[in-house]
Structures are given as structure tokens and as C-alpha cells.
Amino acid sequence: MQLTIENLSKTYPGGIQALKDINLTIYQGMFGLVGPNGAGKSTLMRILATLQEADQGKVLLGDLDVLSEKQRLRSMLGYLPQEFGLYPRISAESLLNHLARLKGIANGSERKQVVSSLLQKTNLWRHRNKYLGGFSGGMKQRFGIAQALLANPKLIIVDEPTAGLDPTERNRFLNLLSEIGEKTIVILSTHIVEDVRELCSQMAVINNGRVLYRGRPDDAIKRLTGQIWKKRVNKYELPQYREEFLVLSERLVGGIPEIHVLSEIRPNESFESIPANLEHVYFSHIAMDTGRRELAA
Secondary structure: OOEEEEEEEEEEOOOEEEEEEEEEEEOOEEEEEEOOOOOOHHHHHHHHOOOOOOOEEEEEEOOEEOOOOHHHHHOOEEEEOOOOOOOOOOEHHHHHHHHHHHOOOOOHHHHHHHHHHHHHHOOOHHHOOOEHHHOOHHHHHHHHHHHHOOOOOOEEEEEOOOOOOOHHHHHHHHHHHHHHOOOOEEEEEEOOHHHHHHHOOEEEEEEOOEEEEEEOHHHHHHOOOOOEEEEEOOHHHHHHHHHHOEEEEEEEEOOEEEEEEEOOOOOOOOOEEOOOOHHHHHHHHHHHHHHHHHHHO
């Protein structure tokens, strides 16, 4: 099964165009969607989750028309939004049991088995009788995945799932997502490029409502081989380097600014060549898109 998105567009009141002719084909496995805040990622996720209407376009999950057969889509959808509320004075097992009933799992013994299996899968079994109000951020996210997996969904959407998690919880959560992605379509919307590099076989970069890149992370990195250069500079020199070169990133290393520059040839002999990574891919597409829009303005 695959998810096909064709010419999807969305404009909000006031003329803000959040999506502009989005075209993507997403296959079984983990698919990463990266972009800055306001790029259109959450709008796309909400439309796919049937929480918002598109202005135009077509979305198919196999032979199912997502935009017109919303109820049918919801029966095979798992959704973990960026922010979701939980009843603080109820146990994990009780709430998951209630949500399973709402998902249509009416048989009591079957529901008990499903709930137990999901709590074990998400490493929450020993916390099953604990009130959700006492859960850590990572535990809440794992509970969110447990509810998203009810009724064996064919499509799972997770929006910024690792924001705010400590390294241990983040690794545990990413491992769980990776396991889930072996059997279904999982769309991971995030601004953390490292998550995509570790998990996803396919990805897209989105900015200003448009898809700037779609393909394999490794292929995107290979295209930048030999084109990334670094140099430590004085702080007062930064404006000059931003003017002369395509600076992808700036960071302090030992208190001294270090810039990473995209160039097909060595900018000058003071620059050192470094291996390209997915962060460079991301910043190069965003920088070039910004430059094109500034020239068009």
C-alpha cells in the first residue's frame, strides 16, 4: 500500500498559502518530513489526518480517497499530534481500554489482549495502573503511540514526537517508531534532522508550503560530497562571510564562531573540507529557497 498526494493546496483566511501544489508518494516504512516552523508540515499532517479540509488536490491511501472518505480513513489511521491532552486522574490501562472501545474493539477479552499487548510494546506495562498525570514526557509520548496503534492502522502520522524528550527517552521512542515502520506507513514530521537520518529511508524537505526535495537521505548527502567547507572566523567577520558565501550554519566551537559553507570549489585556502551530512542538505535547500524568494520579491 502507498500514500499518494497530488497537487495538494491550502490557503488560510488572509491569503496565507500554507501548502502549494504538494506532490508526494509515500511507501511502507518510515518517511521523514522536515522543515522550519511555519513551513506547512503541520497543515499537511492535519489534512492527512482528516482534521482540516484542503482547498484542492487529491490524496489516496491505496484505493481509498482520503479527502472524501474520511470515516473510512479514520478506521485505519493512527495519529499522534505535536500536543495532545490526557486525563491526569485516570490510569494508562483504563484510558487505553476506553480508547480501544471507541476504536470499535467491542469484545472485552479481545480488547484486554490488545491493551495489554500495546502497553508491553511501548514499555508501559509496569506503569499501567499509574495516573497519566504522573507520567514523564517520554512516557506520555509512548502512551500516545500506544493509542495510535489501536486497531492495526495502515497509516500512522506523528508530528514532532521527540521535542522536549531527554536523550534516553528519545532513543527509546525512536526505536519504537523504527519497529512500527517495518509493517506500515509512518510519516514522521519533525524539525530535528537527526531523527530522519537515523530512521527514514525516504524523506522530503518542505518550506514556504512547497516541497524542495524528495528522495533518500543518503542520496541527498552524496550530492553534496566535496561541497561543504568549514572555517573558524572572528565574530565581526560574520556579516562579510554571509555576504560573500552561501553560509549554511554558524555555531560556536570553543567560544569561536565556526561557519559551514556550500561551494563547489574551495572558497579559499583558509577553508577546510568536511563530510556532508543531512543537516547540510536541509540548510542548503532552505537557504537556496530563501534566496530565490528574495530575488523574486
